[in-house]
Amino acid sequence: MVGFCGLKSLVKLGLSNNHFSGPLPQCLGNLSNLRYLDLSSNKFSGNMQSVVSKLTSIKRLLLSGNKFEGLFSFSVLANHSKLEMFQLSSGGSKLEVETENPTWFPTFQLKIFHMSECHLNVRTRKIPSFLLYQHGMLSIDLSHSKLVGEFPSWILQNNSRLQVMNLMNNSLRGTFQLPNFNHNLVKLEISNNNITGQLPKEFGLVLSNLVYINISRNSFHGIVPFSIGEVRGLLLMDLSNNNFSGALPGSMLGNCTDLNALYLSNNFSGMIDLSENCLSGSMPSCFDSSSLRFLFLQKNSLSGSIPYVLPRNPNLMALDLRDNKFTGNIPSWINQLSQLRVLSLAGNALQGHIPNQLCQLRDVHIMDLSRNALFGSIPSCFNNMSFSKNASFGDLEDHNFSVPFEVWRYNIYKGDIINLVAGIDLSCNDLTGHIPQEIGDLHEILSLNLSHNHLSGFIPVSFSNLKSLESLDLSYNNLSGEIPNQLVELNFLEIFDVSYNNLSGKILDKGQFETFVESSYRGNPGLCGPTIYRSCNASQVLATPLSNDTKLEEEDGDGIDMVWFYWSFSASYVTILFILIVILCINRHWRMYWFYLVDACIYFISIRLFGTDCLCV
Structure with a gap:
């Protein structure tokens, strides 16, 4: 390392992913022209503050993945006016970073600021206040730093070009507030905090460029906003371990066609509605919650057998799996859904007998098993079921849940909207x-x-x-x-x-x-x-x-000679066609008028059917 100290004109020095160890040579601080220094993923130790404080021309300083020790005060970078990138993550427990004491003001504008897993502001646990003066950041990572205080929505407001925001695994509280403009954020990682409140209803409109969303392990509640469907490039979304309720917007999966990972576990105390999308494959195992009451997956392309995960939802009151591609038998464990009020398995490829276990669903008042391949006799034990038109949906009726209208106004016969039907x-x-x-x-x-x-x-x-x-x-x-x-x-x-x-x-x-x-x-x-x-x-x-x-039967019985009818019709058709050809050959005026009519018909057809006046043949 000491050998580099003689390169006075050195501008860029990259030494990452090696096995350098020991303290940083003090002479590195004499490289006054150094703009880029990458020491990441080595085994450097000791205090690096005295060296870093001298690199006043530095633009990019990457120090993560080492074993530095002692106290590093961020104020020593106050005069590093060209600094754009700073990365430091602790490789051990002996490094402490302080940004608040003494008071100072930055002369730089950071683009990238990563301080993951640092012992940051150990005495106050505050988010670095100098970030209030940063307005051009592209990526910020303060994850795993045990920070406390209000969630810093002002970071989004102050940095319109921010693409990555990672504040996971801290103790931030308060609500999540959106900036007052359409933002360019691509990755939002704020899981495992104490953030409360509802997601703003404009969430998907303001943050429409998101690809990665992880807001799990917080205390969000209320419904997931329908605007989430506007985040069309979404690849991963983790909403698990919150207190969301209501229906999960079907528009989310309808529009977010690139979504390949969705986590919903320990959530949605009321309902999940993923109906009328393009879901395929087997039914996921994430529908596993004692608080789930309504599950709507109808009109997709789900296949395979109905999974055993459903009995893990003992409070399920409505299950609608109709118009999918489920196969196999109606499972015998269906009786474990003892709270079920609505069961619709119609429009699948289910086979076998109707199990007697269905009769143990005593509170069911809508059961639709139509359009399958069920065989055998109808169980005589159906009389054990109530099919009461007054069956209650429990405490969900007292809340403002967005229950699909067809559940409350369900007609399994003619497709019309009538009062709630209790039926089979x-x-x-x-x-x-x-x-x-x-x-x-x-x-x-x-x-x-x-x-x-x-x-x-x-x-x-x-x-x-x-x-x-x-x-x-x-x-x-x-x-x-x-x-x-x-x-x-x-x-x-x-x-x-x-x-x-x-x-x-x-x-x-x-x-x-x-x-x-x-x-x-x-x-x-x-x-x-x-x-x-x-x-x-x-x-x-x-x-x-x-x-x-x-009347038609009697007319058919009059003995009409259909052979004679066909011959006479053909003869009439040929005669009329011959007369028309003769007239067109003799009379030039009629011939021109005929061609005009044919051309007009072609033009009319091309306009009406193809939206153009050019009909290609």
Whole structure:
């Protein structure tokens, strides 16, 4: 090292990542022209203050990763007016850095200031006050320094070009405040502090250039602002170990298409909503929280089996996994979700029998298993479930949670918005066997959809006990027998569909059944009654107007010779075309007018369909 001291004109000296040890030679302080000194990642020891204080021309001073000792007072750099970069991290516990005593004012403007893992301001634990006078910083790292005091939002406000801000693992308190302009920050690392309050709602708009966000292990609360979706280049976000609640904005994953790491654990006391995004692969294991109440992952491309992680959420009240690509069986552990009110697994590729464990979800009032490949019979134990339309969502109803509207106003039949439905949807599966009589014990159920299966047997008379029923769809099955007369007691029934079965007998014409139309019964040749324009007396013909379908059937029965029809149509077409060609050949005026019409049609089509007046063929 002493050999370098004779190079009086030396401007740059880089000695990083070597094995130099011992104290710094005092003669290094005589290199008055030195602009760049990198001694990082060596084993230098002793006190370096006396050497550094003499390098008044220095611009970049990198001292990290050594074993310096003693006290280093930052005031010795007060007159280093050219200093732009300072890096120092302690390699041991024997170095103490003081920035506050004595009082001093900097003549430099730093661009990079890294003092990670330093024994910084041991007596006061204050953030260096000289930073108040820095306005051009690009990167600041004061992590792992045990600093206390209010979170320094003024660092962002004073340094519009700051790209990296790392203050993790300190004891900073207070709230996070945004600057009053759109900032260029790329990396925000403030985890493991005591920061409280909510993230400002303009967070994603002001800090739209962020790529890395780690605000974990603080005390943030409230909802994650929807503006987070404006941070479109985000690669990693860690929100874990806070007190966030409400819905996680779906726009975040919809717009942040480059996101490859998302940490949410021990968070979101109310809800996670990641619906209608492009999520794929297996369901992540991060949904593991005793405080999670609502989990919405519908309309993604998630695949694999439904993971066992869900039973670790004993307070889960709504689970919506519909319209994904989940496979396998409905898990037998489903009964462990004892607080569940809403269960939707529709639109997946689930197979197997409907497990009896579902019947142990006694508080469920919406169960949608439609559009899967479930087979076997319908469990008769469904009568153990309440399906109460008055089921409560607990204390979440007393808070301002952004619950997806379709949970509160859920119609699993026609897609319309109606009052909250308490019901079962098992449609579009491969279920067989008879409909259990026990379903008639679900007195408060509002809707029942068993359509598009292979169910057989009779319509249970016990359905007359479903006094609150508003919608009953049994269409596209193999049901037989008559429609039970007792169903006229269903005074609230608004939707009734038994089409395309093998039912017979007279249709009901009292009470609500006076309001149902022919389409509710079609595809049942054995049914009769005025509604479907079919007499129940074979010797009579009803004097009522025929339906369109019936008229078509009768027209087909008149014995129209379809071969003759096709030949006559073809002959007429050829004749008209021949006459048109002859007219165009004889009359020049008509020929020009014809070409004008063709050109006008092409122009119109190109404008309407392609937005241009040039139609390429």
